[in-house]
Amino acid sequence: MRTLYQFPISHYCEKTRWHLDHKGLDFQVDNLFPGLHRIKSKRLAGIVTLPILKDGERVIGDSTRIALYLEENYSQAPLLPADGELRQQALELEERFDRLGVHVRRWLYGQIKQWDSVMHAMLKVYRPWFGLRDAMKPVLINGVQKLYGVTPERVAKSQAEVLEGLALIESRIQGDPSRYLVGDRLTLADISAAALFAPLFTPAGTPWEGVAGHDAKTQQFLDELHAHPAGQWVLRRYAEDRQRRS
Ligand SMILES: N[C@@H](CCC(=O)N[C@@H](CS)C(=O)NCC(=O)O)C(=O)O
Known part of the structure; x- marks a missing residue:
């Protein structure tokens, strides 16, 4: 099970949604309430910002780190050139x-x-x-x-x-x-x-x-x-x- 902790309106969260969609990876979203989200985000990934992705047992925070994780672990529809x-x-x-x-x-x-x-x-x-x-x-x-x-x-x-x-x-x-x-x-x-x-x-x-x-x-x-x-x-x-x- 994959969960994206997010704010729908966040453009950083949109970047991660786009990446997951591009790779055809299913995920559910957990919309955290702005402000209160920090309790959960700190507990999950030790950070105060969203997006955070939970992929099975792995938890990755920050859209750039998530992007690199997705490229490393899911080879379909690559977004990093081989060259x-x-x-x-x-x-x-x-x-x-x-x-x-x-x-x-x-x-x-x-x-x-x-x-x-x-x-x-x-x-x-x-x-x-x-x-x-x-x-x-x-x-x-x-x-x-x-x-x-x-x-x-x-x-x-x-x-x-x-x-x-x-x-x-x-x-x-x-x-x-x-x-x-x-x-x-x-x-x-x-x-x-x-x-x-x-x-x-x-x-x-x-x-x-x-x-x-x-x-x-x-x-x-x-x-x-x-x-x-x-x-x-x-x-x-x-x-x-x-x-x-x-
Ligand atoms: N560098 C971070 C930036 C993420 C970010 O700034 N997220 C904002 C929403 S757009 C956030 O979570 N703000 C809430 C806060 O700082 O408490 C990333 O790429 O994930």
Whole structure:
């Protein structure tokens, strides 16, 4: 039995879901409640973040470590190229996009003017527990802003990082959304970049579809990003390469 401990709305958890789906590995999800998740995540893997994967007796925390574990232990549908140089490039890009995921998250949280639809998307999978779930919303909004460093200065820096990340995608694909980041097939670099940037582009069928708490100015900025090759690339990877079982 395989269990993914997750938050549905987390883009790091989406990266792991995509990987498991790509390999055709069955798994159940255990949606932990934000904040309270730390009791279980510490007990399971000694960390405070999700995703955590339990595969039989093995417990692996952190999306990058999970990705390497899956590649090492399940040879089907490999996401790391056999060629040493391409493999190294895929691994390096995976790490780079992993770090950029932090900036995508901070920038997006920094744009929210209305938290209702964001909180709904974040909490809808949990039982209402006699009103306790909804009573937690103000605590969570405050907690998320503190935890992820959502201050005007840091959000502005994160915007620059996000734009650099999109420019990196554009240069790797040479402006052509049909291409992959490394070589001519899907690798770990692609699913990391696409999953971690997906909240900006809200592909159909993802937890971010229809979530919008920002204003018209931010929407215009996002629309411009959508039209760029990197935005089109994320949507194309989802349309063509995200075999969804979860
Ligand atoms: N480097 C970690 C980052 C995971 C991460 O930041 N997860 C967030 C959700 S997007 C989390 O669990 N935050 C809760 C917390 O820090 O308490 C990974 O790749 O798994």
